[in-house]
Amino acid sequence: INQVLERDEFAFDNGIVARVNLDTETGVIVVDLDSNSNYAFVDQMGISLLHPTQSRQDHKLLLRKGPDGRYYSELVNPLSDGRWYFRISEPNWRLQKLISWPTSGEFTISATN
DSSP states (O other), X not given: OHHHHHHHHHHHHTTOEEEEEEOTTTOEEEEEXXXXXXXXXXXXXXXXXXXXSOGGGOEEEEEEXXXXXXXXXXXXXXXXXXXXXXXXXXXXEEEEEEEEEXXXXXXXXXXXX
């Protein structure tokens, strides 16, 4: 629990923000990451779509940095309609937000304290 809290605090302290664009038609996920501390993001990181009550429906994906500096992944299997935790993480930090699926367009995830 303390490690999870430390990762959340790290994201908050460094002002890490993710702008996420989900395309429900193609399954393409595009993420723009920013930090107010010039944090150097890694080239690959985890992305998870977690069902709040049915862990067997969880999806764990890999975000890869593209030549344009944005991160890309693709949701191969569709999600069931409903609420999902959308989590982006690397060893030092994590961001998480509860979303309603289906959703298309852009949303922002920022750390809260």
